[in-house]
Amino acid sequence: MTEEDEAAFDEFLAARSTALLRTAILVCGASASDAEDMVQNALEKVYRHWPRIRHDNPEAYARRVVVNGAISKARRRKVLQEITFAQPPETPVESPDLGLRDVLVTELRKLPARMRAVLVLRYWEDLSEAETAALLGCSVGTVKSQAARGLARVRARMENLEGASA
Amino acid sequence: MNVEEALRDAMAAQVAGVHASPSLGQAVRRRSRRHVVRFRTAGAAVLTAAVAVGVPVALTARPDAAPAGGSLAGTGATGPGVPAASAVSSGDTVATPEGVVPDVVGKSAAEVNALLKEAGYTVRVTKVVTDEAPAGTVFAQMPQPGTAAPAGAAVTITIATTAGPTPSDTEGTQDPQMPQDLGDLGDGRTLGGVHVGYLPEGLEWGKWSGKDGFGKRSYTTSWVEPGLEPGMYSVQMIVYRKDAASVLAKRMQGYAAQGAEPVEAGGRKAYLVSLSEGGDRILDGGTRTIVWTLAPGVGVEVMISPDYAAKLGKAAADRELKKIAAGVALDK
Numbered sequence: 001m002t003e004e005d006e007a008a009f010d011e012f013l014a015a016r017s018t019a020l021l022r023t024a025i026l027v028c029g030a031s032a033s034d035a036e037d038m039v040q041n042a043l044e045k046v047y048r049h050w051p052r053i054r055h056d057n058p059e060a061y062a063r064r065v066v067v068n069g070a071i072s073k074a075r076r077r078k079v080l081q082e083i084t085f086a087q088p089p090e091t092p093v094e095s096p097d098l099g100l101r102d103v104l105v106t107e108l109r110k111l112p113a114r115m116r117a118v119l120v121l122r123y124w125e126d127l128s129e130a131e132t133a134a135l136l137g138c139s140v141g142t143v144k145s146q147a148a149r150g151l152a153r154v155r156a157r158m159e160n161l162e163g164a165s166a
Numbered sequence: 167m168n169v170e171e172a173l174r175d176a177m178a179a180q181v182a183g184v185h186a187s188p189s190l191g192q193a194v195r196r197r198s199r200r201h202v203v204r205f206r207t208a209g210a211a212v213l214t215a216a217v218a219v220g221v222p223v224a225l226t227a228r229p230d231a232a233p234a235g236g237s238l239a240g241t242g243a244t245g246p247g248v249p250a251a252s253a254v255s256s257g258d259t260v261a262t263p264e265g266v267v268p269d270v271v272g273k274s275a276a277e278v279n280a281l282l283k284e285a286g287y288t289v290r291v292t293k294v295v296t297d298e299a300p301a302g303t304v305f306a307q308m309p310q311p312g313t314a315a316p317a318g319a320a321v322t323i324t325i326a327t328t329a330g331p332t333p334s335d336t337e338g339t340q341d342p343q344m345p346q347d348l349g350d351l352g353d354g355r356t357l358g359g360v361h362v363g364y365l366p367e368g369l370e371w372g373k374w375s376g377k378d379g380f381g382k383r384s385y386t387t388s389w390v391e392p393g394l395e396p397g398m399y400s401v402q403m404i405v406y407r408k409d410a411a412s413v414l415a416k417r418m419q420g421y422a423a424q425g426a427e428p429v430e431a432g433g434r435k436a437y438l439v440s441l442s443e444g445g446d447r448i449l450d451g452g453t454r455t456i457v458w459t460l461a462p463g464v465g466v467e468v469m470i471s472p473d474y475a476a477k478l479g480k481a482a483a484d485r486e487l488k489k490i491a492a493g494v495a496l497d498k
Contacts (some may be wrong), residue, residue, distance in 0.1 A: 006310050017186035025181050032184050040190065044197040048398075065309035123170055155169040155202045164406055 005051050011156050016059055017043070020066050026120040028070035029109040039072055067121065071113045099160060107157045111150050117152075118146040135155040196321065197321060199308065231314030267321055269311030270304050275325045278304050286317030291379065292324045299326035351375055353369060356497050358385030360379060364493030365389055366478075366486045369400055381410030391474065400474040401490065406465040414465035418457055424448045432492030434458050441469070454480075456487040466494055 017039065024042075025036040042065040046058060053061050108116055114136070121132045122143070129147075134138045187193075268285060272276040275291070282289045293490035299305045306324040309315055340410070354371025355362040363485035372388035379386055384406050414474040423436045426448060428435045442449040455469040468490050475483035 001306055002304055003310055013186070013191050013194075015188050018184070018249050021186045022181035022184055025184060026177055036187065036190075039199060041187070041195050043194045044189070047198050074373070100172060101176040101179045104173055105180050108173070119173065119176065123174045151169050151173070158169055158172060 001053055005054065009047060009050050010053055012054070012058055012062075013043070016062065020062055023063065023120060023125060024066050024070045026108070026124055027067055027117045028113070029116070030074045034073075035070075038069050039066055042069050060135070063125070064091055067117055068137060071117050100158070103157060104154060107154050111153065115146045115150045118143055119150045123146055168488050189446065195308065221318050230364055265307050267307070267311055267313045267315050268306050270323060272299070272310075273304055275302050275304060275323070278323055282321050282323070287315070287319055287321040287412075290320050290322040292322060303324055343417075353391065354387055357387055358407060359468065360405050360464065360494055361401065361491065361495050361497040362494055364489050365401065368392070369424060381413050383407040384410040398473075401471070401486075402469050404467045404491075406467070408463055411459070411463050411465040414457065414467065418459070418465075421448060421457075429456075429488065431456065431458060431488045432494070434460070434491075436488075436491055438487060454483055454487060455490050458491060460494060461496055464496065466491070468494075 006094055019041070021032070023037050024039050026030060028038065037107065043060060045065050046053070046062045049061075106117065109149065111119070117136060118132060121127045121135060122129070122154070129140050129143045133143045136143070206217065263403055267287070268281065269279060273281070277481070279289055279291075303326055304323045305326040308324075315321070319395040351357055353377070355365070357375060368391060369389040370392055372390045375385065375387040377385055384404055386402065387402040388402040390398065390400045394400065418437055424447070426437050426439050429438045430436070431438075436452070436456050438456045439448050440450065440452035440456045442445065442452050453472060454468050454475050455467060457465065459469045460466050468487060470478075470483050470487055478486060
């Protein structure tokens with residue numbers, strides 16, 4: 001690792017680490033500190049391969065490591081989450097203070113990890129279906145169906161909420 | 167508002183207040199070091215304490231300025247308040263304020279070891295098999311030159327080495343404390359008078375070894391998963407004999423004092439603990455390590471890299487460490 005590599009890595013961190021951290025939080029539904037630990041882990045892999053990957057879209061590489069790490073972490077957390085967030089989907093929101101955003105985020109967390117990753121990558125990272133498929137290592141068809149199902153669940157919840165407040 | 171927009175808005179709101187910590191880079195680099203083969207030069211930590219604080223150290227600014235080691239020899243010994251006189255005597259040297267890591271890439275390993283110790287740093291050595299730099303010279307350093315680091319901080323140097331035995335030292339000035347290769351160890355399972363009977367499936371010899379890096383009469387090597395890049399390890403073993411073994415025995419007493427419970431491995435009492443980088447402290451999230459006394463005057467330490475441990479799973483990693491330990495025997 002040359003001095004220039006190190007400097008370029010620092011620049012990369014300055015430009016991209018916050019975005020990576022945010023994506024990690026959204027994909028695994030974890031707290032900021034858990035997500036930070038995961039991002040550090042992913043970036044350590046990036047750092048190790050840095051001289052080789054720095055000229056070859058390191059951001060995509062980093063994002064892939066972060067997202068895949070977040071998915072497997074989310075799967076490990078799943079049992080806990082299901083307990084934490086368990087509530088029948090058709091129940092109207094109990095507290096009127098709970099805004100639409102909170103409801104949507106809660107709904108997002110209840111989705112299976114991979115489906116949530118698809119929604120985050122498509123609508124938060126603004127990746128195309130093809131880019132999302134490449135990153136997750138699945139087909140474009142899978143991305144389409146996962147996105148559609150995920151959105152349908154979120155939409156149902158949203159309509160439910162609007163119906164309740166009307 | 168359609169559902170895509172609502173979702174986008176909700177996601178943006180959820181993470182709006184989140185920012186990566188400015189120390190992320192440091193944390194990443196610290197993590198990275200834990201995966202690198204460890205090789206600590208003997209006595210460096212002790213020596214650090216003896217170096218006077220606040221003495222400006224004259225260092226050459228250019229790595230190709232050869233006489234650095236020589237002109238440096240006296241400066242560390244000058245008392246506090248005495249300017250580094252030798253800095254004046256040579257046009258090539260500059261006075262580096264205490265606490266800035268010098269540039270050592272390209273210099274010979276022995277020279278750098280002395281130089282860093284003079285500057286008050288703890289020297290950690292890793293080796294990498296590479297053709298990109300002459301064997302025995304420093305290939306990379308961490309932290310980078312010019313980085314502020316207090317006296318006593320660890321500076322890791324990566325020494326280029328060849329896959330085979332190190333060519334005999336041409337100048338005869340090699341610091342006896344610097345790691346030496348033991349040469350071709352075949353399957354790498356026999357060194358320092360012990361034989362490793364069991365290794366986790368799929369590991370192969372890391373094709374390097376070192377002598378005296380962890381005290382006089384210590385021997386180390388590592389095994390890797392095929393394809394792991396040079397300088398990384400999956401499992402590393404250190405054999406301590408004679409004096410080195412007594413240092414290890416003291417460390418084991420330290421583990422007991424820190425509350426570690428001994429485990430049984432191959433009929434012997436061993437400590438299976440997570441260790442800090444220096445190996446003397448039990449640390450949450452440290453490197454899983456098993457240490458035991460194999461025979462009078464022979465101690466053994468086996469560590470598993472955090473990456474490999476994560477891959478196996480914690481419980482399986484601990485089982486493998488115990489199995490490796492049980493399979494180590496004196497070489498007949």
